[in-house]
Amino acid sequence: MFLERVSWRASKRRPRYMSDLLASLAFRTAMIAFVFNIAIALYGVLSRPSLVKKFLCLVAFTDSINIFAVFIGFRYTPGAYPSPPILEAIPTSPAEVETLINTSVDPLPQAMILTAIVIGIACSIFLLTLILMYYRHYGTTNIHEAEEGEEPHAEAL
Amino acid sequence: MQIDVLIIPYVVIIYSSLLSVFMTYLVVRERDLLIATILTLTQGVFYSLLYLLLMAPDLVLTYIPVSVGVTPLLLFLLVKKTERFER
């Protein structure tokens, strides 16, 4: 029943190929899955006491948002699968560039997410060293224990 | 209705997105931080499969070394230097 409704909304008539129907189902499943990924990872960041676990969930959160942004740039071409935004051979006429426009996906979100991944790994390395210094200072990575705890180690590195 | 070759990428998109949700749930739930790091790595594998199917080969080439190589390695070192189990 769900399948019927989705396909009817997509094309107003019964689709001829199985792939048309599966495409709309796949796009909706993937979107809902990414939203749930974002929510679960955010729950981990907010609720878990261990700093390393917070870091792991932050990595998952960043990756989910990145893949969601790339997914917005994806494209549905009926009857064929879209191609990456890369010319396969050196074009000899302007018409060959026009054929790429008909089949390729949107390159702009990919370029921006490439930048985001680089900045993400840069921030990850800095956060890792901060967690390491926190452990050397307090002797634990659990934030609740560090709040209750006694004096920090005097001879911390 | 005809079944054609094009259903394969869409089936893989559904499969790997659902499994990535399961992996995120396991990462949040796992108490052993070493195993949680390995689960994050598995989630990275599913995400790189999704990047490949979303037609972003540049991002696949970036994401595989970052999420399967560099970040888990640094996290292993961090877990080894701090504590392994979360309380």
Added chain:
Amino acid sequence: MNRKDIALALSLSLLVLALSLTISLEGLGPIVPRELRPLGASFVQNSYNPWNASLTSLSLNVVTAIVWDYRGLDTLYETLVLFASIAATLVVLRGYSELSGLGIKGLSDVSKSVTVVIAPLIVVYGIATAIHGHLTPGGGFQGGTIAVVAATLIIAVFSLEYLYRRGVSTSRLMLLRILGLLAIILTSLSLASIGMPSNVNAYILQNMAKDDSALSMPGVLFDTPLAGSIFLYNLFEFIIVFSGLTFAAMMLVLRESELESIKEAAEVYE
């Protein structure tokens, strides 16, 4: 489960509900459209288009063209963020620059001999990905991270001591990073600095010739598109990423007990 957890769960479920509603009603426009958006279409059209010489960058890979030509300033600052984060790592860990006598044996002979075969292949693949970035999928950052995997493999299978004996020390990697960043900045300024004395219009971060400025980077080498400054930027970005991430891995791989002993030795020396 206390009151805080319940409030957190409720707010997150509300977030999921709001995002799902926005998506299912398609309030953001169609999420997976059938047509290319106009901005993306113009990038695809102009990336390799010698018939429209004032907007092209002569790169077959559209993503690389956007990253290093159309949004080049963005990527320059991204490189600066990576540089700054590694520098901050050095500051926070209070750099132990040169180390000696780290008695790590490494893994078994089988792993060592296989690593000798595999690691150069990984580095070669990384360099090929970097310098082919304008023709095939790839680019400077991709190649750099692939090569970093080889460096971490050598650290794990041999030891840090082996890497030091081969001449890869943290201070040299630091120097390499600074030289790479300097080369990127010089490349971005080069056409403007050529144009200024000869009184020709040229812009900072310019790649190909524009309508009002005749200067351009080398575009074609023996029938192969070179994409001008994109090739150079990819090469220097490879150097920066490789040296920076290897530096971070080398800083984090030191053992805590050895750091303690080094610190004690430094106190005695003082």
Added chain:
Amino acid sequence: MVVNLLPLVLGLTAVTVGAFFDVVSAIGILKLPNFFTRVHSVTIGAIGGSVLPLIGVALISIALEDLGPQRFYLVGTSIVGAIFILILAPTGAHSLARAAYTMCQAPRKPLIYDALENMKEGASCR
């Protein structure tokens, strides 16, 4: 459609034999008693179950002449991937087993002959 029959049959045979190895490896992971024997079974799955099918894919793509010169890229990629897996999978299994042995993380109960017993790294366990 132009098809060379001999490489096609050989390639399909290789893929089928690879699937058989995969099934054997999966049964081994479920049924074998020990960590070290399970590592052995995983390595059987990696070598027989991915190197043989990759060589089979190379042979099949030689056979399909309709693909044009594009098929030689496929052949090269498959064979290079097969060689990499052939080198790396046994090394990974070796490192895993050796680490589990020296760190005393796996029980050594059904062990008949222990070659590492007299070495320094293996002696400290228990």
